[in-house]
Amino acid sequence: MSELKLLIYALAVEATAMLVLLSEHKSLIAFTLYLSSHGLASVLLALGAWRLMPLRFRRPPLWSWLLIFGFAFFIPAIGLLTILGGLLVGILLPAVFRDQPFGLVDKPYFAPVSVTTGSSFRQVDLKSLLSGKNVPNALRVQGMLVLKDMPPRITGRLLRATLGDEFEDLRLLAYGILDQKEKEITRQIDRLLQMLERARESRRYRLSRRLAELYWELNYQDLVRGDIRDLTLERAAFYGDMALMESPDDAGMWLLRGRIQLAQEDYGQAHQSLTFARRLGLSSAQVNPWLAEIALERRQLPLVRRLMQEINEESQFTTLNRAVQYWRDHEPAASA
Known part of the structure; x- marks a missing residue:
């Protein structure tokens, strides 16, 4: 945009110089004014045109600029128009014959690929991996990327523990994961608060x-x-x-x-x-675990066992089934 402004200024100053030259005043002052205006227009034109030229035409810088200036200065009006026309042809003409780097292709055919069973981290304890002192940092970073797609309620404590790690990249990655999860929820809250107001x-x-x-x-x-x-x-x-x-x-x-x-x-x-x-x-599977947690906090162990026994054995929650099985198999001591 700055080169275009220089060319516009050059045209305006050159037009002013031509008006002075063609005026009825034939004094030395009028000629000096024309010469100054024409010289300024040539300088502006040379600056703008030189910047728009390809890099290979700007070597050496001083002599290439003086060539454009001399052409514009010693051939009034016609030299300016010729330079502008040359720039226009040089910019537009190559674009007409330039090969397009992109083309249309057919839509790709989707071929289902069987997912490989197992993962390089499936058999690895991520907690031990991330906290291990002798584990390569590159492998620890890969382990952190696995945590990125896991629910924060499962990985939150591990991520927070990693915030104090000695390896800076690992600390920054853990902070970024936690911050991203929090911002996602916060953005939804802000939007709903605005909607609630109206x-x-x-x-x-x-x-x-x-x-x-x-x-x-x-x-x-x-x-x-x-x-x-x-x-x-x-x-x-x-x-x-x-x-x-x-x-x-x-x-x-x-x-x-x-x-x-x-x-x-x-x-x-x-x-x-x-x-x-x-x-x-x-259902009891939805409510009783939390009632049992309250009873456990109050040390009412028989009540905990009764509440867990009320839960249907066909509950869909695997971890809940384990807890139910534990309280069914173990007889609690008398409540405190």
Whole structure:
């Protein structure tokens, strides 16, 4: 753009010089004014044209520039137009005959490829891999990339432990993974908060319910700690209560409310919320594990065993089945 401006300025100054030359004043002052204007136009033209020329034509720099200046200065008007025309032809003409580097091809045919079973990290303990002092850093970075696609609620503690690693690339990668997961949820929260401000009454329930779930996800995925975690749980409880005011028969929201209160260590309120969710129709597999956790915190071990035994043996949750089997096979001691 700067070269184009120089050429426009050169044309304007040259036009001014020609008006002075063709005027009725034939004095020395008029000729000196023309000569100065014409010289300035030639300098501007030489600068703009020299910058637009291909690199191979700008060698050596001083002599190539003086050649353009001399052509413009010693051949008034015609030299300027000739240089501009040459530049235009030099820029546009090669583009007409230039071979296009791209072409149209047929759509590729998709051939299914069997996925290879097993992974180079499947048999490796990622925790030992990332914390190992004798493990090559390149292999540790590959292990960190495996964690990137895993749920943060599973990898959160390991990622946070890696934040103190001696290898800087590993620390930065762990921080980036955690930060990306948190920002994804935070962006959704910000968008829903804006929608809630101008939402109609009919939409407030769905928006507040979704906000409670997103705030809970920040805690559930272990993306917040300390005071930020406490504030996040408070916001989750606030929007959960707002949703229940609109739809008090939402069993799923009562379950979420109970889990939030359990995370806040408010065991009394959590027990009431979870019990209410059970009465509204949720299955024992959905509610009893959390009631059992409250009973375990209170050292009510027989109650824990009874609650776990009430869970259907055909539960879909593998890890839950293991816990149920444990409490069925082990007789608890008397409650404290």
